[in-house]
Amino acid sequence: MLEARELTVRFGGLTAVDAVSATLEVGELVGIIGPNGAGKTTFFNAVSGVLAPTSGRLLLEGEDLTGQGPHRFAQHGLARTFQTPRVFADMTVASNVNFGLQFAGRRHRAQDVPWALRDVASILGVIGLQKQAAMPASAITPSQQRLLEIGMALATRPRLLLLDEVAAGLTEGEIEAMASLIRRLRDELGLTVVWIEHAVRTLLRHVERVLVLHQGRKIADGLPSEVVRNAEVIEAYLGDEMAEAGG
Numbered sequence: 001m002l003e004a005r006e007l008t009v010r011f012g013g014l015t016a017v018d019a020v021s022a023t024l025e026v027g028e029l030v031g032i033i034g035p036n037g038a039g040k041t042t043f044f045n046a047v048s049g050v051l052a053p054t055s056g057r058l059l060l061e062g063e064d065l066t067g068q069g070p071h072r073f074a075q076h077g078l079a080r081t082f083q084t085p086r087v088f089a090d091m092t093v094a095s096n097v098n099f100g101l102q103f104a105g106r107r108h109r110a111q112d113v114p115w116a117l118r119d120v121a122s123i124l125g126v127i128g129l130q131k132q133a134a135m136p137a138s139a140i141t142p143s144q145q146r147l148l149e150i151g152m153a154l155a156t157r158p159r160l161l162l163l164d165e166v167a168a169g170l171t172e173g174e175i176e177a178m179a180s181l182i183r184r185l186r187d188e189l190g191l192t193v194v195w196i197e198h199a200v201r202t203l204l205r206h207v208e209r210v211l212v213l214h215q216g217r218k219i220a221d222g223l224p225s226e227v228v229r230n231a232e233v234i235e236a237y238l239g240d241e242m243a244e245a246g247g
């Protein structure tokens with residue numbers, strides 16, 4: 001689905017992403033973890049065309065899109081969310097989803113569109129916001145706004161979905177519900193999903209592979225059960241997380 005080769009992003013003297021290579025297979029559910037400032041969001045910005053990498057190459061479905069803008073990545077079926085949800089506050093929940101659908105339309109023949117993403121009502125069903133359809137986006141809760149942003153991304157009928165801290169600020173119960181939704185997007189809609197999250201224990205229970213970034217470098221890439229035993233990962237990140245969780 002996606003291949004990053006030695007991807008590097010520099011901001012002046014700071015190397016935010018440092019020669020990261022990674023491959024995503026179609027249908028994988030992959031997590032990205034790492035301390036604050038590790039380069040996770042910058043990696044997403046680079047692999048979605050929001051930022052041009054300083055060096056390295058990016059291939060989506062085998063096509064080299066290095067240096068192209070976000071619309072080219074979207075044409076290849078990539079959709080993403082942002083750390084701070086970007087919804088249209090004055091528009092209704094349904095209109096926000098409909099906005100996403102405007103971008104999807106022409107790319108797909110009707111028979112290629114997953115049944116669950118066929119229209120606004122079905123997408124609201126996937127994210128569980130049917131009852132809020134007529135409410136302005138400003139009137140729903142912050143956790144519902146996160147769901148709505150996922151709905152807007154789904155409306156573009158993606159094949160690859162990048163989720164940036166969609167569980168931030170949610171309660172334990174809401175985080176579990178979010179994790180279940182993410183699983184369903186992969187299991188039932190067949191999407192390839194990459195999920196950045198600081199709720200590490202939840203993330204590790206749900207993803208099948210995890211990449212760990214630290215100071216811009218990829219320091220681990222493997223099964224959650226392997227990564228939690230990796231000495232460099234414990235040193236850089238999990239030690240602090242575990243100490244905060246009371247060991």
Ligand SMILES: Nc1ncnc2c1ncn2[C@@H]1O[C@H](COP(=O)(O)OP(=O)(O)OP(=O)(O)O)[C@@H](O)[C@H]1O
Binds near residue numbers: 040
């Ligand atoms: N536009 C920018 N200009 C300059 N520096 C930036 C920019 N964006 C990010 N950085 C820096 O790049 C580094 C990586 O930031 P990034 O946001 O990618 O980390 P992160 O792993 O997503 O962190 P967090 O978990 O806190 O969201 C940080 O040192 C950050 O300050």
